Amino acid sequence: MAKDGLPKQAEDFPAWYQEVVKRSGMAENGLAKGTMVMKPHGYAVWEHIQRALDDRFKATGHENLLFPTLIPKSLIDKEQEHLDGFSPELTIVTIGGGEVLEEPLVMRPTSETVIWPTYGKWMQSYRDLPFLYNQWCNVFRWEKRTRIFLRTSEFIWQEGHTAHATADEAKEEVARMLEVYREVAEDVLAIPVLTGKKTPAETFPGAVYSLAIEGLMRDGKALQSGTSHFLGQNFSRAYDCQFLNQDGEQEYAWGTSWGFSTRMVGGTIMAHGDDRGLRLPPAVAPVQVVVVPIYKNDEERSGVLEVAEKIKTTLAGNLIRVKVDDRDQYRPGFKFSEWELKGVPLRIEVGPKDVAADQVVIAHRVSGEKQTRSTADAIGQVAGLLADAQKAIYQDALAYREANTHEIESYESFAEGVEAESGYWVGPWCGDEVCEAKVSSETKATIRVVPLEPTDPGGACIVCGKPGTQRATWAKAY
Amino acid sequence: MAKDGLPKQAEDFPAWYQEVVKRSGMAENGLAKGTMVMKPHGYAVWEHIQRALDDRFKATGHENLLFPTLIPKSLIDKEQEHLDGFSPELTIVTIGGGEVLEEPLVMRPTSETVIWPTYGKWMQSYRDLPFLYNQWCNVFRWEKRTRIFLRTSEFIWQEGHTAHATADEAKEEVARMLEVYREVAEDVLAIPVLTGKKTPAETFPGAVYSLAIEGLMRDGKALQSGTSHFLGQNFSRAYDCQFLNQDGEQEYAWGTSWGFSTRMVGGTIMAHGDDRGLRLPPAVAPVQVVVVPIYKNDEERSGVLEVAEKIKTTLAGNLIRVKVDDRDQYRPGFKFSEWELKGVPLRIEVGPKDVAADQVVIAHRVSGEKQTRSTADAIGQVAGLLADAQKAIYQDALAYREANTHEIESYESFAEGVEAESGYWVGPWCGDEVCEAKVSSETKATIRVVPLEPTDPGGACIVCGKPGTQRATWAKAY
Numbered sequence: 015m016a017k018d019g020l021p022k023q024a025e026d027f028p029a030w031y032q033e034v035v036k037r038s039g040m041a042e043n044g045l046a047k048g049t050m051v052m053k054p055h056g057y058a059v060w061e062h063i064q065r066a067l068d069d070r071f072k073a074t075g076h077e078n079l080l081f082p083t084l085i086p087k088s089l090i091d092k093e094q095e096h097l098d099g100f101s102p103e104l105t106i107v108t109i110g111g112g113e114v115l116e117e118p119l120v121m122r123p124t125s126e127t128v129i130w131p132t133y134g135k136w137m138q139s140y141r142d143l144p145f146l147y148n149q150w151c152n153v154f155r156w157e158k159r160t161r162i163f164l165r166t167s168e169f170i171w172q173e174g175h176t177a178h179a180t181a182d183e184a185k186e187e188v189a190r191m192l193e194v195y196r197e198v199a200e201d202v203l204a205i206p207v208l209t210g211k212k213t214p215a216e217t218f219p220g221a222v223y224s225l226a227i228e229g230l231m232r233d234g235k236a237l238q239s240g241t242s243h244f245l246g247q248n249f250s251r252a253y254d255c256q257f258l259n260q261d262g263e264q265e266y267a268w269g270t271s272w273g274f275s276t277r278m279v280g281g282t283i284m285a286h287g288d289d290r291g292l293r294l295p296p297a298v299a300p301v302q303v304v305v306v307p308i309y310k311n312d313e314e315r316s317g318v319l320e321v322a323e324k325i326k327t328t329l330a331g332n333l334i335r336v337k338v339d340d341r342d343q344y345r346p347g348f349k350f351s352e353w354e355l356k357g358v359p360l361r362i363e364v365g366p367k368d369v370a371a372d373q374v375v376i377a378h379r380v381s382g383e384k385q386t387r388s389t390a391d392a393i394g395q396v397a398g399l400l401a402d403a404q405k406a407i408y409q410d411a412l413a414y415r416e417a418n419t420h421e422i423e424s425y426e427s428f429a430e431g432v433e434a435e436s437g438y439w440v441g442p443w444c445g446d447e448v449c450e451a452k453v454s455s456e457t458k459a460t461i462r463v464v465p466l467e468p469t470d471p472g473g474a475c476i477v478c479g480k481p482g483t484q485r486a487t488w489a490k491a492y
Numbered sequence: 493m494a495k496d497g498l499p500k501q502a503e504d505f506p507a508w509y510q511e512v513v514k515r516s517g518m519a520e521n522g523l524a525k526g527t528m529v530m531k532p533h534g535y536a537v538w539e540h541i542q543r544a545l546d547d548r549f550k551a552t553g554h555e556n557l558l559f560p561t562l563i564p565k566s567l568i569d570k571e572q573e574h575l576d577g578f579s580p581e582l583t584i585v586t587i588g589g590g591e592v593l594e595e596p597l598v599m600r601p602t603s604e605t606v607i608w609p610t611y612g613k614w615m616q617s618y619r620d621l622p623f624l625y626n627q628w629c630n631v632f633r634w635e636k637r638t639r640i641f642l643r644t645s646e647f648i649w650q651e652g653h654t655a656h657a658t659a660d661e662a663k664e665e666v667a668r669m670l671e672v673y674r675e676v677a678e679d680v681l682a683i684p685v686l687t688g689k690k691t692p693a694e695t696f697p698g699a700v701y702s703l704a705i706e707g708l709m710r711d712g713k714a715l716q717s718g719t720s721h722f723l724g725q726n727f728s729r730a731y732d733c734q735f736l737n738q739d740g741e742q743e744y745a746w747g748t749s750w751g752f753s754t755r756m757v758g759g760t761i762m763a764h765g766d767d768r769g770l771r772l773p774p775a776v777a778p779v780q781v782v783v784v785p786i787y788k789n790d791e792e793r794s795g796v797l798e799v800a801e802k803i804k805t806t807l808a809g810n811l812i813r814v815k816v817d818d819r820d821q822y823r824p825g826f827k828f829s830e831w832e833l834k835g836v837p838l839r840i841e842v843g844p845k846d847v848a849a850d851q852v853v854i855a856h857r858v859s860g861e862k863q864t865r866s867t868a869d870a871i872g873q874v875a876g877l878l879a880d881a882q883k884a885i886y887q888d889a890l891a892y893r894e895a896n897t898h899e900i901e902s903y904e905s906f907a908e909g910v911e912a913e914s915g916y917w918v919g920p921w922c923g924d925e926v927c928e929a930k931v932s933s934e935t936k937a938t939i940r941v942v943p944l945e946p947t948d949p950g951g952a953c954i955v956c957g958k959p960g961t962q963r964a965t966w967a968k969a970y
Contacts, residue, residue: 049560082527111634156589
């Protein structure tokens with residue numbers, strides 16, 4: 015850890031982000047341009063996210079499978095012909111085993127183009143459906159400007175791809191998975207999210223409509239945090255994926271896809287971090303409790319370490335992720351700063367006087383508070399304190415979002431306001447993409463979502479003054 | 493599932509393997525040549541293997557991280573210059589974002605070449621060591637002849653890469669991880685394995701020595717099932733990875749690497765399967781118990797399904813992986829065959845007479861036996877029966893191995909014998925690679941392992957007649 019402090023969030027948020035990611039040991043740039051190395055502290059957060067999602071996927075009836083990374087280029091081209099397709103910049107293999115390939119292979123940017131032709135082989139009758147499948151994998155999108163976790167040329171995600179016998183069933187699936195994402199974002203990552211529908215301009219190409227959850231970062235920018243798409247019959251038509259329906263007729267299957275990625279490790283950093291570093295929600299913190307022994311000589315050392323180890327053993331037995339920082343080469347103050355930087359929710363300090371008084375000091379990363387407790391009380395209370403910290407960090411983020419959500423009074427005040435203060439700006443919109451485009455070109459703010467169900471727009475379109483049809487939420491976004 | 497039976501193992505083992513993989517829904521070929529799609533039944537087996545390994549990696553102090561897939565080609569070339577390197581056929585990206593890359597990128601065949609230069613940046617002092625890191629990822633080796641799970645141009649594995657301050661510590665790590673592999677192979681996959689050392693000719697290029705576990709498949713061929721390598725300072729020297737040791741001197745770090753892959757899903761199929769299909773060890777079976785309701789009309793249906801659902805709910809509450817096969821379109825006999833093909837350890841049959849008598853029939857996949865039990869007894873006994881099946885399938889494989897392990901009497905009898913009957917052939921070897929090469933060219937059998945610790949060779953080298961130095965185990969191998 016560098017000696018000098020972090021950049022201040024309020025002064026230079028991107029610099030703060032870059033430094034906190036690096037110094038906390040979350041990740042760093044890889045040796046190939048645009049790639050990242052997820053270091054143990056960052057990867058462990060991702061593992062907790064994975065587990066939280068995967069458990070919920072399975073509880074909602076899904077199974078995992080895995081398709082190959084490499085896709086024959088002709089299948090990608092077919093998507094371009096049939097759908098106004100997704101056009102990420104592709105990463106292309108042209109040499110294998112020392113020979114130039116007859117047909118180049120594309121490293122998957124997403125897997126619809128290889129999954130749908132395969133689903134076509136797997137389905138005969140409506141009785142075979144639904145296919146409720148998901149895969150955990152890496153995907154590749156050649157990016158010119160990259161930022162760790164948020165935009166890299168390779169990232170890890172899960173992509174769910176389901177096929178259904180009816181449109182209604184597929185739509186229910188799309189809503190169900192959005193709800194899974196909302197739950198993981200709010201209950202696990204402690205990030206309050208808006209749920210809603212993307213405008214047609216922001217819909218995944220190939221989808222009929224796209225739902226999303228959006229979180230607000232501490233620089234006032236929105237982060238699209240998970241998307242769930244109703245594909246209609248678009249991909250099944252493009253890849254000739256039919257089944258015999260209940261009426262004995264061939265029908266194209268109805269599809270969905272939904273994804274959540276390592277981007278959300280970045281989201282967790284930016285939604286909760288402060289000028290001292292990360293603040294990790296206990297549910298995903300790799301270390302939930304760090305015990306720091308304080309001592310000046312060998313005799314003190316053995317006394318405090320004995321207590322520290324006892325605390326560790328008891329907590330670990332209760333499945334709490336706990337670590338004793340017994341490194342001799344660093345002073346306690348250095349350790350305190352380092353674990354604060356790493357976002358560990360609770361720190362327990364044990365010094366010689368504490369040992370004598372059978373007490374410890376508990377320091378809370380979220381609130382910044384400190385309390386002295388008897389050792390037994392402290393051990394007994396840790397699970398409850400972690401649960402409190404999980405709630406408190408969510409409440410902090412919710413309060414931040416509320417303080418940064420603005421009702422739009424007029425287009426002028428909005429355009430000025432969104433420059434100065436980011437956050438969400440909410441107001442009526444006529445639904446015309448001309449108005450949408452005018453706002454985004456003049457203010458850099460885009461419509462993040464409109465409500466899932468139509469609501470009272472509450473007035474005339476803030477841009478053109480024609481009757482509003484929807485209430486839109488604008489923000490600058492990652 | 494095709495109507496006709498599987499090929500017989502004894503008649504055509506490769507055809508049996510190909511068909512059982514396909515019909516049981518484990519995997520199929522992908523759309524790009526040499527790739528595979530791991531289907532839900534196969535992927536779920538892999539997930540259980542992953543969990544078993546990952547839990548043990550963490551219990552032995554390791555953390556996960558993740559390096560990028562793409563490696564600048566210059567780093568691969570550097571390995572070739574410095575080490576008599578591993579030379580798999582490479583998969584090479586030459587185009588990114590529509591432009592030809594200045595430097596081609598190689599899809600990782602394994603990650604030493606990108607990990608060691610990075611470790612060099614991460615280590616300063618002996619206090620930073622050891623690095624005990626592992627990653628779960630896909631790797632790419634362009635293969636001409638492929639076979640699902642056993643040899644594909646992409647596969648999934650974990651690769652552990654550790655760095656240590658002393659050679660002894662690294663050697664302990666190599667042995668520790670071999671033991672983890674042995675435990676997972678034997679206790680989880682129920683495959684008895686030989687543990688031992690590879691001969692210099694079979695050692696991983698770049699390693700000082702390689703340890704391995706070897707399983708015996710039901711065609712008498714050996715399958716290398718996990719390897720653990722002592723790298724010495726080979727990679728740290730090649731990539732200039734030094735630390736300040738306790739004496740205040742710069743020293744090259746001592747390395748290990750160890751890997752276990754989706755190949756072992758194939759190993760599990762081949763070590764246990766029979767002419768009716770898969771036999772899966774309960775520890776990794778995606779479905780441990782299938783309940784098949786038997787009925788002829790709606791009234792019977794509702795009665796048996798009620799019992800079936802009750803059984804399911806109780807077992808699922810005890811964390812047993814249970815499924816009720818309530819598909820109306822198939823007869824019970826078809827379902828029995830299908831679940832036998834899929835290797836489900838226990839089948840519970842519930843018919844109308846059983847409901848009346850408050851009993852069920854339990855069919856055992858491993859032993860082929862059937863028993864009638866009161867419903868309550870059956871439910872209560874399932875966990876114990878699964879534990880018994882786990883032991884029984886291991887004992888079956890162990891008995892097979894014992895019956896197929898031959899003491900070598902003479903080179904001639906060995907050379908003739910290994911043609912007719914595969915299996916393990918054990919005898920003294922002088923340690924000379926000329927003798928080793930003579931055997932492999934004349935018999936196709938290779939030395940799988942020699943003992944970890946020197947043992948009495950038990951006689952003269954079976955090839956040249958010079959004094960034996962080690963007891964070697966030969967076999968034909970995958």
